[in-house]
Amino acid sequence: MRTAALDRIDVAILDALQQDGRISNAALAERVGLSQSACSRRLDNLEKSGVIKGYHAELSNAALGHRMTAIVHISLTGQFEKTLSEFEAAVKRCPNVLSCHLMSGEYDYILRIAARDLADYERIHKEWLTGMPHVIKINSAFALREVIDRTATGIRPEMA
Numbered sequence: 001m002r003t004a005a006l007d008r009i010d011v012a013i014l015d016a017l018q019q020d021g022r023i024s025n026a027a028l029a030e031r032v033g034l035s036q037s038a039c040s041r042r043l044d045n046l047e048k049s050g051v052i053k054g055y056h057a058e059l060s061n062a063a064l065g066h067r068m069t070a071i072v073h074i075s076l077t078g079q080f081e082k083t084l085s086e087f088e089a090a091v092k093r094c095p096n097v098l099s100c101h102l103m104s105g106e107y108d109y110i111l112r113i114a115a116r117d118l119a120d121y122e123r124i125h126k127e128w129l130t131g132m133p134h135v136i137k138i139n140s141a142f143a144l145r146e147v148i149d150r151t152a153t154g155i156r157p158e159m160a
Contacts, residue, residue, distance in 0.1 A: 006051070009034065011155045013042055014051070018152065021055050044157050066096075066114035068142060072129065073107035074138035083134045084108075090132040096124050107139070 004121045006014070008014065017021060023031070029039035044123040046052045061069070076083055091111065093098050115121035121140070129138055 006155065008085045010042060010046060010051075013039070013046065014152075014155050017052070018153055061098075061114045066120075067115050068117055068121060069098075069113040069146065070111075070113040070124075071141045071143060072111040072117060072132040073137075073139040073141075074109040074111065074115055074129070074132075075106075076108045076134040077136050078134070080110060087135070094124070096128070107137075 009032055013028065016028055016031050025036055025040055026045070028043070034042065036139075043052075043135055045157070061067070061117060069131045073084070074087075076087055087102070087109070088102075091109070094113075096113050096115060097111050098114055102108065104109055105109050113124060115124055125138070129135065
């Protein structure tokens with residue numbers, strides 16, 4: 001994916017949306033110093049270019065009863081395309097998996113999993129993780145506290 005060239009107004013729009021994804025176009029335009037139509041065009045371009053992937057509500061797993069976060073390292077039998085695609089299809093079906101990354105290094109994948117408690121994680125481990133195709137090793141660690149959870153890196157305009 002090609003990196004989008006962002007100017008200071010694009011950065012201001014993105015910053016405002018990260019602070020308040022429900023901001024009206026009128027308020028956004030006023031905040032960044034554009035007319036409403038120009039702001040709407042900019043927003044549309046950011047969406048079409050893929051810089052803005054979508055809009056969603058940020059939910060609290062703890063408030064929903066999932067107070068435990070497990071970081072799970074998974075090793076597979078190999079990294080053949082068929083092996084990876086079958087594992088990835090299975091992991092996408094597990095509702096407790098918050099994120100999954102194909103990795104370089106010792107483990108093939110790292111998962112972030114939400115669980116109510118240790119007993120719930122044990123259920124997820126037994127019912128989901130051990131049954132996923134091609135899994136040969138599972139290593140779990142439990143987060144003691146979340147320090148930061150960003151959805152994007154700091155945004156800076158392209159240097160001219």
